[in-house]
Each structure stands twice: as C-alpha cells, then as structure tokens.
Amino acid sequence: MTPRDPDHDTLDARAIARALGASAKAIDVEVVDACTSTNALLLDRAAGDRPRLLAAEFQSTGRGRRGRRWHSAPGAGLTFSLARRIRRPVSALSGLSLAAGVAVGRTLRELGANAVELKWPNDLVAQGAKLGGILVETKPSGGAVLAVVGIGINCRRVPELDARLRRQTIALEQLVPSMPSRSRLAGRIAAAMLRAIESFETDGLDRLREDWEAMHAYAGQRIRVRLADGHLLSGIAAGLACDGALRLRTRSGIREVHSATVVNARAGIAPRNRVAA
Numbered sequence: 001m002t003p004r005d006p007d008h009d010t011l012d013a014r015a016i017a018r019a020l021g022a023s024a025k026a027i028d029v030e031v032v033d034a035c036t037s038t039n040a041l042l043l044d045r046a047a048g049d050r051p052r053l054l055a056a057e058f059q060s061t062g063r064g065r066r067g068r069r070w071h072s073a074p075g076a077g078l079t080f081s082l083a084r085r086i087r088r089p090v091s092a093l094s095g096l097s098l099a100a101g102v103a104v105g106r107t108l109r110e111l112g113a114n115a116v117e118l119k120w121p122n123d124l125v126a127q128g129a130k131l132g133g134i135l136v137e138t139k140p141s142g143g144a145v146l147a148v149v150g151i152g153i154n155c156r157r158v159p160e161l162d163a164r165l166r167r168q169t170i171a172l173e174q175l176v177p178s179m180p181s182r183s184r185l186a187g188r189i190a191a192a193m194l195r196a197i198e199s200f201e202t203d204g205l206d207r208l209r210e211d212w213e214a215m216h217a218y219a220g221q222r223i224r225v226r227l228a229d230g231h232l233l234s235g236i237a238a239g240l241a242c243d244g245a246l247r248l249r250t251r252s253g254i255r256e257v258h259s260a261t262v263v264n265a266r267a268g269i270a271p272r273n274r275v276a277a
Contacts, residue, residue, distance in 0.1 A: 009075065009181050009182055009183075010057070010075075011031045011055050011056075011057055011182055011183050011186070012031060012183045013029045013030060013031045013055075015181065015183035015184065015187070016029050016031070016053065016055065016183045016184075016186045016187040016190070017029050017187065018184075018187065019183065019184040019185075019186070019187020019188050019191070020187040020188075020190055020191045021187075021191055023190070023191040023194050024187075026050065026051065026194075027050065027051045027052065027053055027190070027194070028050055028051070028052045028053070029052075029053045029055075030052070030053070030054050030055070031054075031055045031056070031057075032054070032055075032056050032057070033056070033057050033058065034056060034057060034058040034059070034060065035054075035056045035058075035059060035060070036059065036060050036061045037059055037060075037061050037150075038054045038055065038056050038059060038079060038080055038081035038150060039081045039135060039137050039148050039150040040061070041054060041081075042054050042081050042083040042148045043083075043137060043139055043146070043148050048085075049085060051082060051083060051084040051194065052082070052083045053080060053081070053082050053083075053186070053190050054080060054081050054083075055078070055079065055080035055186055056079055056080070057074050057075065058074045059079055075156070076154070076155060076156040076157075076158050076171075077152060077153060077154050077155050077156075078151070078152070078153045078155050078182045078185055078186055079150070079151070079152045079153075080150075080151055080186050080190070081148050081149065081150040081151070082148070082149045082151075082190055082193055082194070082197075083146060083147070083148045083149075084146075084147055084149075084194070084197055085141055085142070085144040085145065085146055085147070086144060086145050086146075086147050086197065086200075086201050087143075087144045087145075087201065088145065088200075088201055089145070090138055090140075090145055092204065092243075093136070093138060093145065093147060094243055094244050094245075094258065095200065095204060095205045095240075095243055095244025096136050096147060096149070096197070096200060097121055097122040097134050097135075097136045097149070097244075098118075098120075098121060098122075098205060098208070098209075098212050098240065098244045099196045099197065099199070099200040099205065099208050100134050100136065100149045100151070100193055100196060100197070101118045101122065101124070101134055101212060101215075102118075102196055102208045102211045102212050102215070103189065103192035103193040103195065103196035104124060104132070104134065104151060104153075104189055104192070104193070105117070105118055105124065105211075105215045106192055106211065107185075107188050107189045107192045108124075108172070108175075108176075108189075109215075110188075111176050111180060111185075111188075112175070112176040112177050112178075113126065113172060113175035113176050114175075115127055115175055116131060116175065116215070117215050117216065117217035118212060118215045118216055118217060119216075119217045119218070119262060120216070120218075120237075120240075120246045120262060121244070121246070122134040122135065122136075124153065125170075125217050126170050126175055127170060128168065129167075129168040129169050129170035130154075130165070130167060130168070130169050130170070131153060131154055131169070131170050131171070131172065131175075132151065132152050132153035132154060133151075133152050134149065134150065134151060134152075135149075135150040135152075136148070136149050136150075137150070147197070149193060149197075151189060151193075153172060153185070154169055154170065154171040154172065155171060155172045155173060155179070155182055155185070156171050156173055157170075157171040157173060157174060158171070172185075196208060204242065204243075205240065205242065205243070205244055206242075209239075209240050209242075212240060213239045213240060216237065216239075217265075218237045218262065218265045219237055219239070220236065220237060221236070221237055221265045221266060222234060222235070222236055222237075222265065222266050223235070223236075223237050223248070223262055223264065223265040223266075224262070224263050224264050224265070225246070225248070225257055225260040225261060225262050225263065226260060226261045226263050227257070227259070227260045228259040228260065232263070233248065233250070233255065233257065233260070234248075234250070235248030235249050235250040235255060236248065236249040236250075237265075238254065241256045243258075245257055245258045246260070
C-alpha cells in the first residue's frame, strides 16, 4: 500500500473540479476548513437549478442516519455533500440513498477497492467493517425537492475510531493499491453521483437496482433487522423492491422492509447469486 501523506492532502476546490471532468461545468464546488454539517449548510443555502458540492475538512456536528454522530478525524476522512433539485415527489425518494450507494460503490471499486460492499440502506462496508455512510435529507424547493446527499468515507486508518464507535471500521487506504488524493476521490464520486441521481430522477431504481444487489454485503444471507417499532424480523435477504425496500424471505413469505436497521447476519440457505463487478 502507498497511502498519501495526510500533511499534503488538503481538500482543494479546483482539484475536485478537475476530477469532476465534464460534470464540473454544471456544478458549484466549495471547500471549507470547518463547519457544523455540510448537509445542514446546503439545506439552508442551496437554491436554483445548479447542483452544489460542499466539502469540509472538519464537521463539528456531522451526523449519520437517525441522528447518530459521524466521527472523522481532520484529514483522515472525506466528508462532503451534494445538493441537487429533483423533480420527483418526496414520497418517491426513498431509494435515493441506494442510488447514491451504487455510485460510491462503483467508484471505489474502479479505484481498486474490490472488497467494498453495500449494507442496506446506507452503509459502505468492506471485510465486515464499516468504511463509510450516506445520509440523504430533503426539503421542498420551488415546485421540486432539494435533495442533499451527504457522504462520509474513512480514508486513513484511525485506530481509536473503533472504540469510539464500538464497532469495527476500515479505511480506504487498506483497500486500494494506491491511495488517491481526497480531492480527486471527491470529484470522481460526485461525478458518478450526478449520473446516478439523473438516472434515479428519470427511472427510479430501475436501472440501478441490479448493480446495488450485486454489491449487497448480505445477499442470500439470513439477516435480522430491527424495525422502526423496535420489533426484530429475521429472513433471507432477497434483493430490493422497486421502491428500495429490503426484501426478506421469511417463513410466512416475502416481507418488504422500508425502515429498519440490520443488526446481524449469518450464512443462509439461499445462494448469493453475486454478479462480478
């Protein structure tokens, strides 16, 4: 492995724009040293039809799903948010975090991190450990919906992070043969996300669902999920429903789960039916 020297890997808006390629002409890019939350700032500030990307070296109140704190040491992770107006009703946006997951997963695998997988509904994992997460937040905006997609990825290993989160974590530098700069990584992921969001706006998950299922960490495994009301449900992971719900094959038939947390998994009786990436 050849990790990049963190002292020479500061986020840079121009470098992010270069990595965006042709997409740079259609998006505003900003980098700040510190902020409360990139998602919160873009929800307050983003307006108009041009997408906006905001990256931060440090977030004082970065957050994940269900209000959990997102922890990232300065320079050790990549945290940014992408805001884009989407002309779909809020009720049809439940699969947007899955579309974003496909974009991130594809990009990281293209960089050589072939072990990256997706955990429903919004986690990036590798070798059974957490690599990153995705948080989608929305608000009405001029007859459309402003969707803000926040991305957090562990880029450099921070040993104390496991104890703080009480779970095993992994960093991108442990998965790729050559660690890209965080600016280049942000630009490449953002370009893929713009394409995925455009596809989602037009067709929902239709063109992305197969790719998500191919990267599903628990495909074909027996998993247990904690539902929104606190009850536990077990079944064999059987892909996604059209709206992004997780399909479980239970003793009473297929159940579609819309809001839950996967609490554990073990090898099931169904084949993994994985598609090579």
